[in-house]
Amino acid sequence: MAYIAGVDVGNNSTEVAIAQLGQRGEIRFLSSALVWTVGIKGTIQNAMGIIDALDMGLESLEIERHDLSTVLLNEATPVIGDVAMETITETVITESAMIGHNPSTPGGQGLGVGTTVTLADLEEGSTDQPWIVIIPATVDFQEAASRMNRATSAGFDIAGAIVRKDDAVLINNRLHRPIPIVDEVAHVERVPVGMIAAVEVAGPGKTIEKLSNPYDIATLFGLDPEETRKVVPIARALMGTRSGVVIKTPRGDIQERRIPAGKITLVGQERKAQVQVQEGADAIMQHLDHVCPLVEIQAEPGTNVGGMFEQVRQVMADLTDQPVGAVRVQDVLAVDTLKPQMVLGALAGEYALGNAVGLAAMVETHKLPMQRLARKLEEEIMVRTVVGGVEADMAIHGALTTPGTRPPLAILDLGGGSTDASLIDEAGVIRSVHLAGAGDMVTLLIDTELGLEDRELAENIKCFPLAKVETLFHQRHEDGSVQFFHEPLDPRLFGRVVVLAENGPIPLETREPLAKIVAVRQEAKKKVFVLNAIRALERVAPASNIRLISFVALVGGSALDFEIPQMIADALVEYGVVTGRANVRGVEGPRNAVATGLVLAYAEKQKG
Amino acid sequence: MADAKSSISDxxxxxxxxxxxxxxxxxxxAPIFWGLEEEGIPAEFREVVGGSAESLARQAAGRSSLNVGLGIDGTEQRVALHHRDLQAGGPLFSFGPDKLQPVRLRQLxxxxxxLVKGDPLVFQNEDVVGTEVQHTSEPSHHQVDELQALIVRIVTELLQKE
Incomplete structure (x- = not known):
């Protein structure tokens, strides 16, 4: 009788399974443990994490490390992935032409058209034309209102106002004749004077109608068809806002500019294709299908894509002691997304949605130096350590301990950097594939689309459900259920959408409604995991036909996600496949498959 | 001035x-009213016999059908914001003479x-109750600067007198 331990070093976590091996090769699993991986997978730094995990597993068993007869390491799949975002359009305003934003409290209601003038110069103008008054931060609302009232009484026609501070309601309430007022315009000093401008404010709960319609803008400013074509981006940018200003300047223009994002070259076994990143994700993925099976992907040097590819290659080259030139990028996943961007030349810090392409790349090489790690570990713990088997094979053996499965079984390993699939057929033959794009890509998409610029927050949004704090004592969860508290909640959470993270709720700064954030999160997961699940299964399935697989078991960190397994199961229903989260040995859930597989394979060998 | 006997409907x-x-x-x-007005919520002031800002705010919140009330203690120069549901605990915000600038009051x-509308609150920096205590005991750099300026002025005045 002997004690053995299976150890799986993954990109994110290190898992251990400890078992008792009987004389005739019979196995009894005793315990398991999970810790975060120390260092990059495949490096000797991993040893620290492994020792930690072993000690955790041994603790409950009251046996010591030296009681172990053998430690089995996985032959880690040398796959790493990286992600990048390429912006391909941006909105540029040349000369101030538009203010379209959503101050929380604009004043008045309706549409006003007139010539722009500063409050100071108003009364020097003429009384026979309408004016749009610009009110700087130095003038307080009482003074602004009283001067405008004085001007109105003197016969001046004030059609609307553009205000620096958050004073619109206060000013409007003090005017004898109400007008539409847009406030919180950060760069009010940049608003050109002496130009025709239109100010529109919609009623509560409504959005502006005139300034979001190119023909209405044409009507207001008397534009010809050519000029009307040019205001389309303005109208589009103002769509959905509660207030807006359009100013007609002689050379004022707003453009949607396409940014050259570089091209990538897909080298297949027989074909080769070049595709511009700015053509979008669909074009890239179509070309990819076309040249498949892939040998390598190259990116244009000096572009962002090129930079990302270089970095992935470099990391892998360092890891495996190979020249950078020998490392090949073997898969790429492109996803179209929208990125809120500061409008260049804007007056009130407006955002416009630019198009962007998210890219995940994946590199695979011959072998990670696991042998080196095994030797290091052996020195440290004085227990025989061997490299026990190929990761994908071990995972599938471990997954087969899930009650209710049998070959042909496919596993989908949903990780952070890559999505892997393996299939074992009735004869025990195993096929594996590794694809670019997994959890990290989802995080990137959420970060980009919500304009967070905070990867950690995006990670939290990915992993945990949301709620809206409705009063100081209750929150409504995203599924609609209400939770009450006995103690008042932090006032900083009040009225906000919060992420129900492990260490307590995190308030989101964004004014986006909860439903929008949920939609972005779910869309990101679908774009990456559902697409990749199907891509991966097609590659391992007999005759590329997913219908010929009877069972699919999900393993890996992202299989623990609260909605991804459901999404994949929904997508695979039409193929008639039984899909579910693996339950390794009937107790571990989707965890510990590789570690378990290592122990089983070793026992098999002892018997044989 | 005693609380006017107004009708119940009012x-x-x-x-x-x-x-x-x-x-x-x-x-x-005035700045408190302006803050409420810009957000479109009606408010009304009543002068009462007295009490701490906190207890007045609590009374005000209890009286308001919107469940939100403010208290001003003219003697101590303190203000407080309370919600009816917080009766048992302290006010949501309260601060004293050192912070009675128009900007802060308008924000209050x-x-x-x-709070009435269910919109996220705005924060300047450290004005949550709880943390405020900490800040009053440890004067900020800003306060130290003010203090220094004051001392310099007093000293120069004294020197000029001599």
Missing amino acids: EMKPRVWILGGPPVQEEVI GRNAAR
Whole structure:
């Protein structure tokens, strides 16, 4: 009788399974443990994490490390992935032409058209034309209102106002004749004077109608068809806002500019294709299908894509002691997304949605130096350590301990950097594939689309459900259920959408409604995991036909996600496949498959 | 001045009540009103016999059909914002003479309105109750600067007298 331990070093976590091996090769699993991986997978730094995990597993068993007869390491799949975002359009305003934003409290209601003038110069103008008054931060609302009232009484026609501070309601309430007022315009000093401008404010709960319609803008400013074509981006940018200003300047223009994002070259076994990143994700993925099976992907040097590819290659080259030139990028996943961007030349810090392409790349090489790690570990713990088997094979053996499965079984390993699939057929033959794009890509998409610029927050949004704090004592969860508290909640959470993270709720700064954030999160997961699940299964399935697989078991960190397994199961229903989260040995859930597989394979060998 | 005996229907009109103990200065009340007005929530001021800002705010919140009230203690120069549901505990915000600038007071009015509307509150920096205590015991750099300026002025005045 002997004690053995299976150890799986993954990109994110290190898992251990400890078992008792009987004389005739019979196995009894005793315990398991999970810790975060120390260092990059495949490096000797991993040893620290492994020792930690072993000690955790041994603790409950009251046996010591030296009681172990053998430690089995996985032959880690040398796959790493990286992600990048390429912006391909941006909105540029040349000369101030538009203010379209959503101050929380604009004043008045309706549409006003007139010539722009500063409050100071108003009364020097003429009384026979309408004016749009610009009110700087130095003038307080009482003074602004009283001067405008004085001007109105003197016969001046004030059609609307553009205000620096958050004073619109206060000013409007003090005017004898109400007008539409847009406030919180950060760069009010940049608003050109002496130009025709239109100010529109919609009623509560409504959005502006005139300034979001190119023909209405044409009507207001008397534009010809050519000029009307040019205001389309303005109208589009103002769509959905509660207030807006359009100013007609002689050379004022707003453009949607396409940014050259570089091209990538897909080298297949027989074909080769070049595709511009700015053509979008669909074009890239179509070309990819076309040249498949892939040998390598190259990116244009000096572009962002090129930079990302270089970095992935470099990391892998360092890891495996190979020249950078020998490392090949073997898969790429492109996803179209929208990125809120500061409008260049804007007056009130407006955002416009630019198009962007998210890219995940994946590199695979011959072998990670696991042998080196095994030797290091052996020195440290004085227990025989061997490299026990190929990761994908071990995972599938471990997954087969899930009650209710049998070959042909496919596993989908949903990780952070890559999505892997393996299939074992009735004869025990195993096929594996590794694809670019997994959890990290989802995080990137959420970060980009919500304009967070905070990867950690995006990670939290990915992993945990949301709620809206409705009063100081209750929150409504995203599924609609209400939770009450006995103690008042932090006032900083009040009225906000919060992420129900492990260490307590995190308030989101964004004014986006909860439903929008949920939609972005779910869309990101679908774009990456559902697409990749199907891509991966097609590659391992007999005759590329997913219908010929009877069972699919999900393993890996992202299989623990609260909605991804459901999404994949929904997508695979039409193929008639039984899909579910693996339950390794009937107790571990989707965890510990590789570690378990290592122990089983070793026992098999002892018997044989 | 005693609380005017107003009719019940008048009392029940939805509004945020602001109760103030004398001497309540116009410079303190006005910015609070403006904050509420910009957010579109009605408010009304009543002068009462007196009490701490906190207890007045609590009374005001209890009286308001919007459940939100403000208290001003003219003697101590303190203001507080309370919610009816917080009866057992302290006010949501309260601060004293060192922070009675118009900007802060207007923000207090805004937050009273936002509390009614269920909109996220606005924070300057450290004005949450709890943390405020810490900050008053440890004067900020800003306060130290003010203090220094004051000392310099007093010293120069004294020197000039001599």
